[in-house]
Amino acid sequence: MASIIVIGAGVIGASVAYRLAQAGLAQGGASVTVLEATRIGAGTSGTSFAWVNSHGKTPRAYHDLNVAGMKAHAALRHEFAATPWLHLNGSLEWADEAGQAEQHRRFERLRDWGYAAEWISAAQLRELAPDIDPAAVGDAPVAWFPEEGWVDPVVYAHSMLAAARRLGARVEIGARVERVELRSGRVTGVTMADGRMQGADLVVNCTGRWADDAGFDPALRIPLAPTAGLLAFTPPVAVGLERLLKAPGCDIRPDGAGRLLVCRNDDEFDPATAPRPSVDLPEMRELLRRARAILPAIGPVELEAVRLGIRALPRDSYSAVGLLPQVEGYYAAVTHSGVTLAAVLGAAVADEVLRGATRPELATFRPARFFG
Numbered sequence: 001m002a003s004i005i006v007i008g009a010g011v012i013g014a015s016v017a018y019r020l021a022q023a024g025l026a027q028g029g030a031s032v033t034v035l036e037a038t039r040i041g042a043g044t045s046g047t048s049f050a051w052v053n054s055h056g057k058t059p060r061a062y063h064d065l066n067v068a069g070m071k072a073h074a075a076l077r078h079e080f081a082a083t084p085w086l087h088l089n090g091s092l093e094w095a096d097e098a099g100q101a102e103q104h105r106r107f108e109r110l111r112d113w114g115y116a117a118e119w120i121s122a123a124q125l126r127e128l129a130p131d132i133d134p135a136a137v138g139d140a141p142v143a144w145f146p147e148e149g150w151v152d153p154v155v156y157a158h159s160m161l162a163a164a165r166r167l168g169a170r171v172e173i174g175a176r177v178e179r180v181e182l183r184s185g186r187v188t189g190v191t192m193a194d195g196r197m198q199g200a201d202l203v204v205n206c207t208g209r210w211a212d213d214a215g216f217d218p219a220l221r222i223p224l225a226p227t228a229g230l231l232a233f234t235p236p237v238a239v240g241l242e243r244l245l246k247a248p249g250c251d252i253r254p255d256g257a258g259r260l261l262v263c264r265n266d267d268e269f270d271p272a273t274a275p276r277p278s279v280d281l282p283e284m285r286e287l288l289r290r291a292r293a294i295l296p297a298i299g300p301v302e303l304e305a306v307r308l309g310i311r312a313l314p315r316d317s318y319s320a321v322g323l324l325p326q327v328e329g330y331y332a333a334v335t336h337s338g339v340t341l342a343a344v345l346g347a348a349v350a351d352e353v354l355r356g357a358t359r360p361e362l363a364t365f366r367p368a369r370f371f372g
């Protein structure tokens with residue numbers, strides 16, 4: 001019986017564990033253990049805008065992978081009795097004058113690539129998001145992407161891990177992997193921070209932004225170039241927003257329990273010099289002001305919290321998914337856009353690891369490219 005260790009319980013590790021446990025059970029043998037250093041969603045998955053999309057993803061292979069990610073999330077509706085993490089209610093986008101030419105170019109490219117996108121009228125906008133102040137949009141063209149949405153990453157990761165456990169996987173929380181053990185170029189297991197050793201035939205690295213941890217052998221590290229982003233959370237507000245909004249200088253989505261999450265999803269700080277997250281940061285106050293101008297029903301509240309998220313960005317910004325070339329028995333699944341990609345990568349990794357498949361959609365995203 002193959003014994004597999006998955007390191008990390010973010011959206012990627014949880015998806016991989018679920019599909020491995022499922023495929024292992026179907027094939028009558030694979031033991032799956034998830035080892036998570038702190039807690040579910042403690043990493044980037046707990047501080048993500050979590051927009052499920054392939055809006056601005058190029059080149060075509062990366063776009064297609066993200067579209068497959070959107071479809072895999074939607075398909076989970078047929079697999080689980082309830083999918084409380086899934087909010088594929090569509091997204092709305094408008095731009096200021098300076099951004100409209102780029103918005104049109106992107107829109108045309110997406111349509112050419114068969115992506116669901118349409119321009120909508122002011123009346124349609126009112127129907128889709130009645131709480132938006134029309135004055136905030138003015139006469140800007142509004143694009144509607146009906147198949148996009150967002151996932152609540154922590155609810156998703158928790159649900160995938162619970163499903164994995166039902167299928168026989170073991171999930172250890174507070175279990176930090178100190179070292180991956182190698183013998184003659186082959187992975188034999190891991191040593192934990194508490195000194196325990198656990199043997200394995202295969203280790204799957206789902207540690208996200210820790211995938212270049214200096215504690216790992218250099219042959220096992222995925223080179224990263226992480227960036228950081230700030231996320232602002234309102235307290236519960238009386239806004240009836242059901243869609244994700246991409247407005248000039250301000251992205252907004254519901255975050256559950258009546259809260260809104262507001263950010264500039266394309267803002268990139270150097271993690272080493274990023275501002276300390278605080279509701280008093282002038283740029284966070286400005287973000288709230290912009291959100292309030294779009295959704296006046298937010299009212300005169302202050303932000304409840306500001307969090308800093310660090311992106312799990314492989315050095316060339318594309319996913320790194322596959323076996324590492326210089327060792328045997330070590331597979332990496334490390335990526336930005338991991339919320340969009342989680343469901344499809346879980347299935348793809350299980351397919352490759354347990355069924356011996358080679359998934360063509362991953363061909364250009366192999367970690368081998370970093371190990372020339």
Ligand SMILES: Cc1cc2nc3c(=O)[nH]c(=O)nc-3n(C[C@H](O)[C@H](O)[C@H](O)COP(=O)(O)OP(=O)(O)OC[C@H]3O[C@@H](n4cnc5c(N)ncnc54)[C@H](O)[C@@H]3O)c2cc1C
Pocket residue numbers: 007008009010011012013035036037038039040041042043044045046047048049050051052053153175176177178206207208209210213228229230231265308309310311312333334335336337338339340341
């Ligand atoms: C500001 C921001 C906005 C984003 N917006 C979007 C978006 O709109 N759409 C989208 O699709 N994606 C978005 N992302 C990216 C997405 O959130 C990430 O790609 C995804 O969460 C990565 O998930 P993960 O499971 O790989 O990593 P993580 O969630 O970081 O999980 C890794 C886990 O590994 C554990 N771990 C690390 N080292 C060890 C060890 N040695 N032993 C045991 N456990 C270990 C950590 O504790 C952690 O829980 C955004 C990210 C940020 C920061």
